[in-house]
Amino acid sequence: MASIVDDITIIILSNLPVKSLLRFKCVSKSWCSWISDPKFELSNARRQQRGAISLLYINDIPSFLFMTENIVFKDLIYPFNKIVPDVKVGRRFTLGCNLLGSCHGLLLINVEQHIFLWNPTIGFCTKVLELDDLTREGNIVVGGLCFDDSMNEYKALLFIYSTIDDTKKYVIVASLKDKKWRKLEFSHYIPSVRSGVALNGRLHFIQVRRKHDLGHYLNKNFYIRPELKCCDFWAWKGIPPFGELIYFDSITEKFHKFPIPRGLIVGLGVLNECLCVACLRSGGMEILVMKEYGKVESWTSTYVIKSFEINPYFGYAESLFMTEDGEELVIKVSRDQVVVYNLKDDSVRQILVRTPTVCISSITYVPSLISPQGYNWRDKQHTN
Amino acid sequence: MVKLKSNDDKEFEVEEAAVIQSEMIKNMIEDGCATSVIPLPNIDSKTLIKVIEYLNKHINMGKAAETGEEDDLKEFDEQFVNMGWEELFDVIMAANYLNIHELMELCCQSAADRLKNKSVRAVREMLKITNDLTEEEEQEIINDAPWAFEGPEIDDTVN
Numbered sequence: 001m002a003s004i005v006d007d008i009t010i011i012i013l014s015n016l017p018v019k020s021l022l023r024f025k026c027v028s029k030s031w032c033s034w035i036s037d038p039k040f041e042l043s044n045a046r047r048q049q050r051g052a053i054s055l056l057y058i059n060d061i062p063s064f065l066f067m068t069e070n071i072v073f074k075d076l077i078y079p080f081n082k083i084v085p086d087v088k089v090g091r092r093f094t095l096g097c098n099l100l101g102s103c104h105g106l107l108l109i110n111v112e113q114h115i116f117l118w119n120p121t122i123g124f125c126t127k128v129l130e131l132d133d134l135t136r137e138g139n140i141v142v143g144g145l146c147f148d149d150s151m152n153e154y155k156a157l158l159f160i161y162s163t164i165d166d167t168k169k170y171v172i173v174a175s176l177k178d179k180k181w182r183k184l185e186f187s188h189y190i191p192s193v194r195s196g197v198a199l200n201g202r203l204h205f206i207q208v209r210r211k212h213d214l215g216h217y218l219n220k221n222f223y224i225r226p227e228l229k230c231c232d233f234w235a236w237k238g239i240p241p242f243g244e245l246i247y248f249d250s251i252t253e254k255f256h257k258f259p260i261p262r263g264l265i266v267g268l269g270v271l272n273e274c275l276c277v278a279c280l281r282s283g284g285m286e287i288l289v290m291k292e293y294g295k296v297e298s299w300t301s302t303y304v305i306k307s308f309e310i311n312p313y314f315g316y317a318e319s320l321f322m323t324e325d326g327e328e329l330v331i332k333v334s335r336d337q338v339v340v341y342n343l344k345d346d347s348v349r350q351i352l353v354r355t356p357t358v359c360i361s362s363i364t365y366v367p368s369l370i371s372p373q374g375y376n377w378r379d380k381q382h383t384n
Numbered sequence: 385m386v387k388l389k390s391n392d393d394k395e396f397e398v399e400e401a402a403v404i405q406s407e408m409i410k411n412m413i414e415d416g417c418a419t420s421v422i423p424l425p426n427i428d429s430k431t432l433i434k435v436i437e438y439l440n441k442h443i444n445m446g447k448a449a450e451t452g453e454e455d456d457l458k459e460f461d462e463q464f465v466n467m468g469w470e471e472l473f474d475v476i477m478a479a480n481y482l483n484i485h486e487l488m489e490l491c492c493q494s495a496a497d498r499l500k501n502k503s504v505r506a507v508r509e510m511l512k513i514t515n516d517l518t519e520e521e522e523q524e525i526i527n528d529a530p531w532a533f534e535g536p537e538i539d540d541t542v543n
Contacts, residue, residue, distance in 0.1 A: 020502075020532075121529070
């Protein structure tokens, strides 16, 4: 039976960040078992909202890196081959690997048609879903992972469209438990949806106008490179872009719109537990934070990055997170560049640059110790 | 006034308004079980003095917010947790026993802040824990997440 001292130690432990907890598993047998207890993991993940880091997938080697809250890069060994032996993390972006979403420190990631739930912090990984359309030539996918509190289960949401056949586009959702894909009604233009950010049991997306919305403006020589996940910016010339913020309610499975302040939205993220957007304005990029979730009047301009300009026609800002000391902001600004903005001296420096033929895919998450059970894929049971 | 008695037989008088921040004593008073002296067999006088100091300062949270004394209270809290490790643990035990939610949270967070960057060796020493893991088991834990054992912030001192 656990003593009062043990109970209190567990309460103190639940206030610690993940890095300390992983280290303190070495203190003793009981500490190790408390920290490894699934119940403790969940309560800990709910408490720890700070200290976001990013996972990056770079398709030239290909390799996974993670970037800590102090902007240190570390290589990460991916575990997918251990689960599905023949799976290849390929070079071609659309046919290889997509970082689909993150929630509670878990990542949803697909390699070919296999979808995995991966906690890179503790090396937990399991196949959870499968979808053949993910391997189809020219298909592009944007996704999200969220937790439905009412059913106590994770859900995957995917926006899929074809760059070859414009009639092929749909939105689907599946519970990671029952694993059945269901189509959802979606009144917005699917190819314009980007980046899913989970917060408060909802998934948030921005909708940015892209080439596909503007077919009649384009000249016939326009060249699409599907693996780039964005179109050549020539197509945008002379056309004012815009942005919208939509969210998906994980319980009702309906989409709604969030009114947003003025300006063109080019990015979405979470800062200090608040939803934030990056807006373009003349002479820079503005970061707006929704101080009180759901209250439109609480949108507050927090930073204006003057020394930095995004090309309004194809640029975007992703994977925002604040460094541990609160002095720098990490932003992915295009498919081959990650920059750091220093809030004190208003300077911008590049930290990761690749050639334009290389894609850097990134996702921000708050590390946790969660390894949820009961989501494993069983071929016999789940393949139709 | 309510009389509290520590386990070394010292009595303390505390205003009822202050003492009912303890859920346990509040229930005792409501149930009519607090007619004379309330014995607290788990708490020594040194710890009880600290707890009473906290209760008196936090006597009326709502009042503090109205009169703009919140900063003052924050400063008090910061000073309050500035005590030795063992002392802090005793206050946590007392706060847990007396069921004083805010005090419990304050002290647990302070304890966590102190442990956060400590090395495994330092934690064992601070909390007087005997290592019962084998070398192999330890190595396995390290291999699972080597990055958690590295970094300039990790502190091997005991204080």
